Amino acid sequence: MFNLAHPKLVTLAETEGYAEVADFLEDHALGSVVPTVCVVSDCDHTADLEPDQRAGFCEACGPASMKSGLVISGMI
Ligand SMILES: [Zn+2]
Structure with missing residues (x-):
């Protein structure tokens, strides 16, 4: 199920x-x-990272909170 409306x-x-x-x-x-x-x-x-990234470290606020657009959408 894709979620294209995720904020x-x-x-x-x-x-x-x-x-x-x-x-x-x-x-x-x-x-x-x-x-x-x-x-x-x-x-x-935002940053450019691996397509399956779901826990990258945020350079702005610190936690492992970077997720790729493909992950957020549910494509992978
Ligand atoms: Zn952040």
Whole structure:
């Protein structure tokens, strides 16, 4: 079940310059590095990390809270 309406996913897509989450996912579905976003509620730090990243350390706020857009969407 994909979750294209996740607020962090919408934020990530917008940060990367996409109006539609689906377009963002289509462009990055096969990437070797993909945009990730910090899922802490008051932090929107983004970085390019592994496609299956679900616990990367956030350089802005500290915890292992970086998740890739593909993970957040449920694609992987
Ligand atoms: Zn953060």
